[in-house]
Amino acid sequence: MSKQKYDLRKVIEELKQIPGQYHETDKAIDPEAELSGVYRYIGAGGTVKRPTQEGPAMMFNNVKGFGKSRVLIGMLASRKRVGMILHHDYKTLGNMLNEAVMNPVVPIKVDKNAAPAQEVVHLATDADFDIRKLLAAPTNTAYDAGPYITMGLVRGSSPDQSMHDVTIHRMVLEDKDTIGMYIMPGGRHIGHFLEQYEAINRPMPITINIGMDPAIPLAATFEPPTTPLGYDELSIAGALREEPIELVDGIVVKETGLARSEWIIEAEILPNTKMQEDINTNSGYAMPEFPGYNGKANPAVNVVKIKAVTHRKDNPIVMTTIGPSEEHVSMAGIPTEASILNLVDKAIPGKVKNVYNAPAGGGKLMTIMQIHKDDINDEGIQRQAALLAFSAFKELKTVILVDEDVDIFDMNDVMWTINTRFQADKDIMVLEGLRNHPLDPSELPEYDPARIRTRGMSSKLVLDGTFPYDMKDKFVRAPFKEVSNWKDYLK
Known part of the structure; x- marks a missing residue:
């Protein structure tokens, strides 16, 4: 049958x-x-x-x-x-x-x-x-x-x-x-x-x-x-x-x-x-x-x-x-996640563990990237990953970089890392004069006449919420006991 x-x-x-x-x-x-x-x-x-x-x-x-x-x-x-x-x-x-x-x-x-x-x-x-x-x-x-x-x-x-x-x-x-x-x-x-x-x-x-x-x-x-x-x-x-x-x-x-x-x-x-x-x-x-x-x-x-x-x-x-x-978000975001994973794994294999195109960006405008660093020589590779994503997907506007211990599907966890592993004067990258999606109303020339010459141009943003590898001992999350049968206590 x-x-x-x-x-x-x-x-x-x-x-x-x-x-x-x-x-x-x-x-x-x-x-x-x-x-x-x-x-x-x-x-x-x-x-x-x-x-x-x-x-x-x-x-x-x-x-x-x-x-x-x-x-x-x-x-x-x-x-x-x-x-x-x-x-x-x-x-x-x-x-x-x-x-x-x-x-x-x-x-x-x-x-x-x-x-x-x-x-x-x-x-x-x-x-x-x-x-x-x-x-x-x-x-x-x-x-x-x-x-x-x-x-x-x-x-x-x-x-x-x-x-x-x-x-x-x-x-x-x-x-x-x-x-x-x-x-x-x-x-x-x-x-x-x-x-x-x-x-x-x-x-x-x-x-x-x-x-x-x-x-x-x-x-x-x-x-x-x-x-x-x-x-x-x-x-x-x-x-x-x-x-x-x-x-x-x-x-x-x-x-x-x-x-x-x-x-x-x-x-x-x-x-x-x-x-x-x-x-x-x-x-x-x-x-x-x-x-x-x-x-x-x-x-x-x-x-x-x-x-x-x-x-x-x-x-x-x-x-x-x-x-x-x-x-x-599902139709535009999940295929874009797959495409970003495919691209970065060819260029920097093993360094991007997962990607999430969150609802706040409608599936197109924002990506959260979960980064793996093996040693001090991987410092900076996270920003390279962001640039790779921007180079391939012109509609992408914002990239947030986080470490492996952050749940990229939990925006509170993502924002936690921006508040505790991020300094605005050193962890923000702004790329000016790039193409983006024309449906973003902030990309009109009257919004920023000096930088936006025609509709659909945009500045791109990277928020690097990954901690410096040589300071990793300062960023260890509180070590709670792992309990496998916790659901038993809800019965």
Whole structure:
């Protein structure tokens, strides 16, 4: 008897067996701002405006206006839950993903009769077709440019079909068959493929896959240099599950979709064509982004024309997220941790024991690095590690360096080391005039006209909280007795 293949529904069934990790409700919910507004209190976390907290993933079974279509939010909005989903210690997920990158399992193609994602077919040429009435895409706030697909995995290929890629973008439903997609300049291979299509003035076929095994969006958020052009990140997800991800040919477009997803939108990105992101609201805002602020609407997003939508016949699930939530920290942060570990271990092997991209940085802006020093000759190697991380990941803004006895997942412990193993006049490094993420509002020229010449420039910060090796006897923590059966006293 073969084991059940991994998809979103299998993961949900596993989480149902773990108290406090999954909750569903039949209470009616409005997808316009209310759904995200409710989950903000229950489990969003991340950089979401307080009050918020870490809580269960949540399924809304009764979404107003959408019949039996359900919405799932917060699946990855807890690092501990990510560990449970991947059956791995949450503190070493970066190491796990690093191993998966180095041991990829390539995807395979299956027939349509083995693809539950294509059980029901809607063609954009149908008289009653309207993506806004079919797909329960929520808005995060009342100011959003429209309903957003926030957990849609875009799959595309080069014109000659020699290279493939998957990425996640913010995508707003503009009208009945049109999506506005923001492709951030530089670094996204989908964007590189699109440039090739635009050079020959041809539309680029894509699929947008919604509702999948959470291992897949985790794998998809790797970036160069870890996954160079031509590396298919679905191979990382295959390695995480020790089984290949299954693909299926599109019904209409010449591109593959994820056979075991809940929904597949088949579409084309129009060449050399742009539109105003908030054309329906003129609010000036797109949706909340990972730093915790409302993202500005882009005046020129790519135009995506829908050709068909397929989905499962049994109450298909729309997987969504709140832009600044802990879910973004997991998707952006854990792959970046893996990439940093991969890079520094090649340059200075054995000196960086672990890495954590904490929620305060939204998974992208801040890294905490746990440093190992063997002797006095390793003094300074910790700062070299920070420079390596900055050189590879331009969106990284702050690095905090700590010793091996500090729990990098406990911000009180991290701040303790800054208070007791740190002197501001000697342990701060500031690097000026570097590139960073343009969504950081402190990186506007008017914030610092002398140093910020254009949006997206930043000073970078290193806080070196490691003690000098030749003074290690001054920094020994109080030696409490190790007691293995301490839990017995709670029974």
